Amino acid sequence: MEQRAYEVLIIGGGISGATLLYDLALHSDVESVCLIEKYDHLDPLNSNAHSNSQTLHCGDIETNYNREKADHVRHGADMMLQFVDHGSGDPSLKRNYGKMLLGVGEEEVASVQKRFASISDLYPSLIEVDADAIADIEPNVAIVDGKQRAEPIFGLYNPEGYAIDYGRVTENCVAQAQGVEDKTIDICLSTEAKKITRTDDGFEVSVNNGDTIHCKFLVVSAGTYSLHLAQTMGKGKHFSVLPISGSFYFAPEVLNGKVYTVQNPKLPFAAVHGDPDMTKAGVTRFGPTALMLPVLERFNSKTALGFMESFHFSTGTAKTLFHLMKDKDIREFIYKNIGYEIPVHGKKSFLKEVLKIVPSMKLDDLDFADHTTGVRPQLIDEKNAELLMGAAKFSDGDGVIFNMTPSPGATSAFANAAEDLVTVTKYLGRTIHQESYKDVFQVNAT
Numbered sequence: 057m058e059q060r061a062y063e064v065l066i067i068g069g070g071i072s073g074a075t076l077l078y079d080l081a082l083h084s085d086v087e088s089v090c091l092i093e094k095y096d097h098l099d100p101l102n103s104n105a106h107s108n109s110q111t112l113h114c115g116d117i118e119t120n121y122n123r124e125k126a127d128h129v130r131h132g133a134d135m136m137l138q139f140v141d142h143g144s145g146d147p148s149l150k151r152n153y154g155k156m157l158l159g160v161g162e163e164e165v166a167s168v169q170k171r172f173a174s175i176s177d178l179y180p181s182l183i184e185v186d187a188d189a190i191a192d193i194e195p196n197v198a199i200v201d202g203k204q205r206a207e208p209i210f211g212l213y214n215p216e217g218y219a220i221d222y223g224r225v226t227e228n229c230v231a232q233a234q235g236v237e238d239k240t241i242d243i244c245l246s247t248e249a250k251k252i253t254r255t256d257d258g259f260e261v262s263v264n265n266g267d268t269i270h271c272k273f274l275v276v277s278a279g280t281y282s283l284h285l286a287q288t289m290g291k292g293k294h295f296s297v298l299p300i301s302g303s304f305y306f307a308p309e310v311l312n313g314k315v316y317t318v319q320n321p322k323l324p325f326a327a328v329h330g331d332p333d334m335t336k337a338g339v340t341r342f343g344p345t346a347l348m349l350p351v352l353e354r355f356n357s358k359t360a361l362g363f364m365e366s367f368h369f370s371t372g373t374a375k376t377l378f379h380l381m382k383d384k385d386i387r388e389f390i391y392k393n394i395g396y397e398i399p400v401h402g403k404k405s406f407l408k409e410v411l412k413i414v415p416s417m418k419l420d421d422l423d424f425a426d427h428t429t430g431v432r433p434q435l436i437d438e439k440n441a442e443l444l445m446g447a448a449k450f451s452d453g454d455g456v457i458f459n460m461t462p463s464p465g466a467t468s469a470f471a472n473a474a475e476d477l478v479t480v481t482k483y484l485g486r487t488i489h490q491e492s493y494k495d496v497f498q499v500n501a502t
C-alpha cells in the first residue's frame with residue numbers, strides 16, 4: 057500500500073477538475089497537485105463532446121436564463137474563449153457557428169421580441185431577424201417546398217456563436233499542466249476515491265487500489281458524484297440529486313449554425329435545439345432530451361446505487377417534485393421526454409420537436425444517437441423545497457470544495473476554477489501569478 061502527499065488533490069478528470077489543475081499548475085506557486093480520475097482516460101463522462109451540446113452558453117439565446125443569469129454566464133463564456141484564443145495554442149478547440157433563438161407562432165414571436173428588448177444592450181452583435189432574414193441564414197428553418205413556412209416566425213441571431221469541444225479543452229489543460237517543470241503534477245487514471253477522511257493537516261483519500269493520498273486541500277469535481285462524496289463528509293445533507301439524462305438524434309446536414317427554441321423559464325436547461333456536430337462532419341444533432349433517471353451515469357445500471365445514496369425520499373423532495381408536477385407545462389414536458397425513450401414511438405414524437413426547427417424533416421432522416429448522452433446533476437434543496445436552477449458549490453473555508461455542475465457547467469468551467477484558485481491559494485498561503493493569468497484570460501483571477 058503506497059502513501060503519497062500533495063498540497064492539492066483534485067477528484068475528477070472532467071473539465072471542472074482539469075481547468076483548476078491548469079490554473080494551479082500554470083498560474084500559481086502551488087508546488088504539488090494530483091488529479092485522480094476513476095476511468096482509464098480523461099473526460100469520460102459529461103465533459104466529452106459526445107455527452108453535451110458543445111455550446112458556449114452566453115445567455116443571449118437561452119430563454120431559461122433571466123437577464124441577471126445571462127450576464128453572469130456571459131462572463132464565464134468570455135473566459136473560455138480567452139483560454140482557447142490565448143492559452144490553449146489550439147484554435148480548433150472552438151468553432152464559430154452563428155446562433156439563433158427561434159420563436160414559432162404568435163406567442164413565441166412576442167416573447168422573443170420581448171427578450172431582445174430586455175437583453176440586447178448586453179450583446180452588441182445580437183440582431184432581430186424576421187422570416188426573410190431567417191431564410192437567408194437558415195433556409196431549412198424558414199422555407200418548405202420553396203415557400204415560406206405557414207406559422208409566423210421570428211428570431212434573434214448572433215453571428216458570434218461558438219461550439220467548444222470541452223473534452224479536448226480538458227485534455228489540453230491537463231497536458232499543459234503536466235508540461236510545467238519544477239512542480240509535481242501527477243495524473244492518476246483508473247483511480248477512484250473510495251473514502252475521504254479529515255486529518256490534522258488536511259485529508260486522506262483512500263483509492264480503489266488500496267493506496268492512500270494525503271493532501272492539504274481537497275477539491276471534489278466529480279460531476280454527478282460530488283454530492284454523495286460531500287455528504288459522506290457531512291456537507292450538503294439537505295440536498296438531493298435529481299439526475300437528468302440527455303440524449304440526441306442525428307440528422308443529415310440541415311443547419312448552418314445553432315438554432316435554439318424557446319424554453320420554459322421554470323426549467324433549468326436549454327430547450328431542444330439543432331446544431332452542426334463539431335466532431336462529425338456533415339451531421340446535424342438535435343437534442344438534448346431531458347429524462348429523469350435513477351442513475352448517475354446513463355447506460356450504467358451499477359450507478360443506481362450512487363443515486364440511492366444521494367437522493368432522499370424526504371418531505372422536501374416530495375414537495376419539490378409535487379410542485380413541478382402541478383405545473384401543466386412541466387408535467388407535459390416530463391411526459392414528452394419519457395415518450396422519447398419508447399422505441400419507434402420515441403422517434404416519431406421527437407420528430408415533432410425537430411419539425412418546429414426544420415419543418416421539412418422526414419422521420420427516416422432522424423437516427424437516435426447511440427451512447428451520445430450525459431447526465432445533468434440538478435439539485436433539490438430539501439430545506440426550501442425547490443429545484444436549483446444551476447451549479448452549486450460547498451466551500452466553507454475548511455480546506456475542501458465540492459462542485460456540482462449541471463449545464464452550463466462546461467462553459468463556466470474557467471470562471472468556476474478561478475473562484476477555487478483564489479480559495480485554495482488563500483488557504484495554503486500561496487500566490488496567484490496574476491500577470492500570466494491576465495495574459496490568458498485578460499482579467500485577474502478573483
Ligand SMILES: Cc1cc2nc3c(=O)[nH]c(=O)nc-3n(C[C@H](O)[C@H](O)[C@H](O)COP(=O)(O)OP(=O)(O)OC[C@H]3O[C@@H](n4cnc5c(N)ncnc54)[C@H](O)[C@@H]3O)c2cc1C
Pocket residue numbers: 067068069070071072073092093094095098099100101102103104107108109110111112113222247248249250277278279280281300301302303344429430431432459461462463464465466467468
Ligand atoms: C445532455 C447535456 C448537454 C449539455 N450541454 C452543455 C452545453 O452545451 N454547454 C455547457 O456549458 N454545458 C453543457 N452541459 C453541462 C456540462 O456537460 C457539465 O456541466 C460539465 O461537463 C461538468 O464537468 P465536470 O468536470 O464537473 O463533470 P464530469 O465531466 O462529469 O466529470 C466528473 C469526473 O469525475 C469522475 N469521478 C466521479 N467520481 C469519482 C471518484 N470517486 N473518483 C475519481 N473520479 C471520479 C468521473 O468519472 C468524471 O470523469 C450539458 C450536460 C448534458 C448532460
